[in-house]
Amino acid sequence: MILIPTSSSCSSYSCCSLPQASFNSNSYSSNQSLFLSKSAYPIPHGSRKLKTLRLRANFWESIRSGFVKNNNTTQLVEPPSTIEEDEDTEPVLPVEFTLVERTLQDGLVEEIIFSSGGEIDVYDLQTLCDKVGWPRRPLTKLAAALKNSYMVATLHSVLKPSSSSEGDTEQQQQQNKKLIGMARATSDHAFNATIWDVLVDPEYQGQGLGKALVEKLVRALLQKDIGNISLFADSQVVDFYQNLGFEADPEGIKGMFWYPK
Amino acid sequence: MGFVVCVGNASLASMELRWVRRRSKCDVDAPRSIPVFISTLKRDINLEELRHLYSRCDHSCNRLSKDGGSSIVDMKKLRTAISRSDVVVSVFCKSHHVEKSTSDKDDDDDAEEERLSSSSLFPLDLRRQSKEESSLGHMFQDVLPLSPSSGQLVGFGRAYSDYGLTASIHDLMVLPSLQRMGIGKLIVNRITRLLTSRDIYDIAALCFEHERPFFKACGFADDRMGSTTMMFTKSLEA
Numbered sequence: 001m002i003l004i005p006t007s008s009s010c011s012s013y014s015c016c017s018l019p020q021a022s023f024n025s026n027s028y029s030s031n032q033s034l035f036l037s038k039s040a041y042p043i044p045h046g047s048r049k050l051k052t053l054r055l056r057a058n059f060w061e062s063i064r065s066g067f068v069k070n071n072n073t074t075q076l077v078e079p080p081s082t083i084e085e086d087e088d089t090e091p092v093l094p095v096e097f098t099l100v101e102r103t104l105q106d107g108l109v110e111e112i113i114f115s116s117g118g119e120i121d122v123y124d125l126q127t128l129c130d131k132v133g134w135p136r137r138p139l140t141k142l143a144a145a146l147k148n149s150y151m152v153a154t155l156h157s158v159l160k161p162s163s164s165s166e167g168d169t170e171q172q173q174q175q176n177k178k179l180i181g182m183a184r185a186t187s188d189h190a191f192n193a194t195i196w197d198v199l200v201d202p203e204y205q206g207q208g209l210g211k212a213l214v215e216k217l218v219r220a221l222l223q224k225d226i227g228n229i230s231l232f233a234d235s236q237v238v239d240f241y242q243n244l245g246f247e248a249d250p251e252g253i254k255g256m257f258w259y260p261k
Numbered sequence: 262m263g264f265v266v267c268v269g270n271a272s273l274a275s276m277e278l279r280w281v282r283r284r285s286k287c288d289v290d291a292p293r294s295i296p297v298f299i300s301t302l303k304r305d306i307n308l309e310e311l312r313h314l315y316s317r318c319d320h321s322c323n324r325l326s327k328d329g330g331s332s333i334v335d336m337k338k339l340r341t342a343i344s345r346s347d348v349v350v351s352v353f354c355k356s357h358h359v360e361k362s363t364s365d366k367d368d369d370d371d372a373e374e375e376r377l378s379s380s381s382l383f384p385l386d387l388r389r390q391s392k393e394e395s396s397l398g399h400m401f402q403d404v405l406p407l408s409p410s411s412g413q414l415v416g417f418g419r420a421y422s423d424y425g426l427t428a429s430i431h432d433l434m435v436l437p438s439l440q441r442m443g444i445g446k447l448i449v450n451r452i453t454r455l456l457t458s459r460d461i462y463d464i465a466a467l468c469f470e471h472e473r474p475f476f477k478a479c480g481f482a483d484d485r486m487g488s489t490t491m492m493f494t495k496s497l498e499a
Contacts, residue, residue, distance in 0.1 A: 137426065141460075145425030186429065188421040190342035191322045194429050194465070218493055225338070228324045229493040230467060238489050245495030250325055252470035255490035256481035257463070258453055 099155070099212060111158045112180070112209065114216065120146055120154055124179040132199050150189065153217050155181030155200070155209055180204045183213045185221060185229075193221050195231040214244055230255065276300045281442040297444060298353040298412055299451060306351055308340060310414045318434040324467065325494060346419040347428070350451045352435070352444055353412030415439050418448040420456065420464070428456050430466040449479040 096115030103109050122143045126136065146152055159176040180201040187193035195217060200210040221229050232255055233241050238248060282294040315322070315334045322334050322342075343349060416435040422428030430452055435444045456464055467490065468476050 141425040143425070145423040145427070148422075148424040184423075186421060186423045186427060187345075188342040188419075188431070189345040190338040192324075192342075192421075192429065192431050194427070196423075196427055222493075227322075228467075231491055232465070232484060232488040233491050234486070234488055238491070241491050245493055246491040247494040248489045248491050250492050250494055253324060253467050253490065253492065254470075254473065255465050255467050255484065255488075256473065256476045257465050257484050258480055259482050259485070260453075260457075260462075260480060 099209070100207075107161065109160045111160065112204075113156045113158060114153065114212065115156065116151065116153045116216075116220075118154065120152065120179070120182070122146070125182060128179055128182065128199060128201060131201055134199070146184065148186075149184040149196075150187035150193065151217060151220060152184040153182065153213055154179060155204075155213060157204070181209055181213055183217050185217055187221070187226060189224070189226075191226065192228040192230070193226045195229065198231075210240070211244060214241070218244070275302050276305075279447065281444055281447065295354055295358045295442075297415070297447075298408060299447060300351050300353070301349065301451065301455065303343060303349055305353075306343060306349065307414070308336060308343070311343075311351075311417060312336065312339060314414050314417060314434065314436070315432075317436060319437075320432065320434045322432070325492065343419065346421045346431075347424070348420040348422075348452050348455045350416075350418045350448045350455075351414055352416030352448060353408075354415050354439070355411070356413045358439075416444045416448055418445075418452055420452050422456065422459075422461050424459065424461070426461065427463040427465065428461050430464065433466075445475060446479055449476075453480070 095117060096113050098111050099114045100112040101109065122139050125142060125146075126139065129136070157178045157180045159178075181199065181204065183195060183198040185193050185195045195214070198210065198214055200213070218229060231241065231246065233246075233248075242248070277299045279297055279299060280294055281297055312334050322338070416439070418430065418433040420428050420430045430449070433445060433448060435448075453464055456462075466476055466481055468481075
């Protein structure tokens with residue numbers, strides 16, 4: 001399309017194809033493959049997706065091995081295979097593994113499960129945000145932000161009776177599953193990433209869970225060769241992030257926010 | 262005399278022609294009001310040209326200098342980064358405007374070297390010669406329409422977001438010879454306009470100390486909630 005400067009008044013052409021569509025189509029296609037494991041959508045590149053399923057599992061395997069104390073109840077998806085670079089597919093495969101397992105006084109067994117790439121109930125998340133004292137944000141925005149974040153990591157607590165039989169129904173387990181922590185990161189998938197919204201239920205704080213959450217997220221980002229990982233820390237958590245390897249205002253880099261007048 | 266030609270919806274034009282003007286009165290001979298073409302379409306971006314722009318603006322994709330001071334941007338990563346950025350703004354202008362402004366300054370070594378290699382004249386004579394030829398040739402080129410394919414990439418900026426709450430602006434750059442003409446501000450304003458049209462108001466930009474006045478002039482400020490910017494600096498243990 002050629003624009004020729006003329007002296008007549010400016011006119012707007014309505015025949016131009018919408019540029020905005022090209023932005024959104026990216027996210028729509030990625031949303032479809034997010035639910036690939038849960039629904040029967042026809043997958044256009046079937047074999048390629050399967051290959052990446054395997055390589056993502058290997059990638060998480062290497063991270064998990066750095067932390068897990070208790071090896072018996074891990075659930076990983078696929079055996080490891082060679083890792084390749086593939087930029088068009090989903091960044092994270094739904095993976096979860098147990099971080100901590102402990103027995104409580106009343107005989108119940110509590111498992112803290114780390115998971116990434118799974119679905120999060122926004123209502124649960126809002127409840128959690130209320131617990132830590134964060135201001136309320138519109139649910140639709142929250143849901144959109146979660147869907148379009150590059151990585152979302154969550155911590156759930158699952159309570160099981162110590163004498164649980166193998167026949168525990170899925171539903172029972174779901175009812176005892178509680179969201180206790182979350183962290184998410186947005187990125188351009190190549191150079192930069194920003195970590196937002198790191199929170200842990202106050203009842204579960206002080207146990208190293210937040211540290212594990214952030215550390216795993218950071219390690220996952222570094223494994224993807226994303227070099228600039230930044231975040232904006234409230235004053236009371238600056239030390240927390242410093243212990244994890246973050247530096248405040250490195251080389252004079254500061255973050256500025258847009259405030260319309 | 263300034264005018265705007267918009268394509269598409271007037272408030273969310275994807276391609277726009279604008280005039281920028283240098284505020285200071287120096288360099289009287291060169292035209293200080295030049296047309297630039299702003300595009301927000303990814304297909305207008307030529308990756309090679311973009312990588313060249315990164316080098317010429319001395320902009321490294323790795324923010325922290327210790328993370329590899331190589332100035333050549335990895336092409337594959339650049340392609341991924343552009344395709345995954347939610348907003349990209351590129352600014353083009355006519356090649357002869359870029360060359361002319363570089364001839365006024367001596368510090369752009371690249372352009373100097375190129376001209377020296379193509380002709381055996383000394384830089385001073387070259388400049389004089391180009392001025393004589395400039396009037397006719399440039400008058401013709403001035404009439405030619407400016408479009409991304411005919412123009413040269415001189416400014417760029419991109420941002421990625423989560424389509425809901427937050428966004429981050431990165432890799433904002435303008436050719437050094439064409440700075441201080443309002444191009445950078447044009448890019449930032451376009452990015453924020455596109456983001457706010459999608460209802461994202463939490464827009465962050467990481468900037469070095471020397472870039473802060475620029476962002477301040479564009480409407481950015483330190484976080485009102487008093488948060489500290491932190492970046493990961495520890496190397497990954499094997």
